[in-house]
Amino acid sequence: xxxxxxxxxxxxxxxxxxxxxxxxxxxxxxxxxxxxxxxxxxxxxxxxxxxxxxxxxxxxxxxxxxxxxxxxxxxxxxxxxxxxxxxxxxxxxxxxxxxxxxxxxxxxxxxx
Numbered sequence: 001x002x003x004x005x006x007x008x009x010x011x012x013x014x015x016x017x018x019x020x021x022x023x024x025x026x027x028x029x030x031x032x033x034x035x036x037x038x039x040x041x042x043x044x045x046x047x048x049x050x051x052x053x054x055x056x057x058x059x060x061x062x063x064x065x066x067x068x069x070x071x072x073x074x075x076x077x078x079x080x081x082x083x084x085x086x087x088x089x090x091x092x093x094x095x096x097x098x099x100x101x102x103x104x105x106x107x108x109x110x111x112x
Contacts, residue, residue: 003095028086044087049076051086054099061094
């Protein structure tokens with residue numbers, strides 16, 4: 001098992017969370033299994049950017065993002081150099097520290 005630390009998010013997970021994720025599994029699925037209601041409008045097929053996360057620690061242990069993931073990240077709110085789509089990140093052996101952006105594209109549209 002790999003430790004994932006989710007930093008506090010004011011609405012989705014105000015206290016933050018530390019949980020054990022199964023290596024080889026997709027980060028989005030592992031977050032949801034841990035009770036985190038992360039947006040995932042396309043149901044994890046890399047067709048949107050709603051599951052955008054920022055990998056604060058462990059980023060360089062992840063495989064490089066594919067071109068289709070990079071294309072979707074171009075549409076995300078608040079992208080940083082360490083941004084990834086949770087539906088495309090496979091958990092490895094390296095612990096991860098993950099931040100959920102304040103808004104997702106989906107959330108921003110719902111509240112306009």
